[in-house]
Amino acid sequence: MKDLVSVIVPVYNTESYLERCYDSIRLQDYSLWELIIVDDGSTDNSVMLTREYIKKYSLDKQMRIIQADHGGAGAARNIGISAANGEYICFVDSDDFVTSTYISKMLNQAVH
Numbered sequence: 001m002k003d004l005v006s007v008i009v010p011v012y013n014t015e016s017y018l019e020r021c022y023d024s025i026r027l028q029d030y031s032l033w034e035l036i037i038v039d040d041g042s043t044d045n046s047v048m049l050t051r052e053y054i055k056k057y058s059l060d061k062q063m064r065i066i067q068a069d070h071g072g073a074g075a076a077r078n079i080g081i082s083a084a085n086g087e088y089i090c091f092v093d094s095d096d097f098v099t100s101t102y103i104s105k106m107l108n109q110a111v112h
Helices: 015-026 048-056 072-082 100-112
Strands: 005-011 033-039 063-067 088-091
Touching: 005 015, 005 048, 005 072, 005 100, 015 033, 015 048, 015 100, 033 048, 033 072, 048 063, 063 072, 072 088, 088 100
Parallel strands: 005 033, 005 088, 033 063
Antiparallel strands: none
């Protein structure tokens, strides 16, 4: 069963962790995902690095940035939920990374 999964990542000044975080999502064994980055008013290079990442891997159809005021991680997650197109939603913090089976295992548990 192939269902779109929306992965929401709230970002606030975590530029040094973003590539590892994004790589861990991009390299999933489940390929039907969208990645919604909610920038929560970062003052570092997080937005620029995210834009470069999208361009580098041609992810403009799967990955997008939403700019938000600095309302905190909870507010950023809610903004991401409102923008999500997926049948399922999951969250990854911007300073974390996930295993290559994160989405498929989550989806398997949700469906069965």
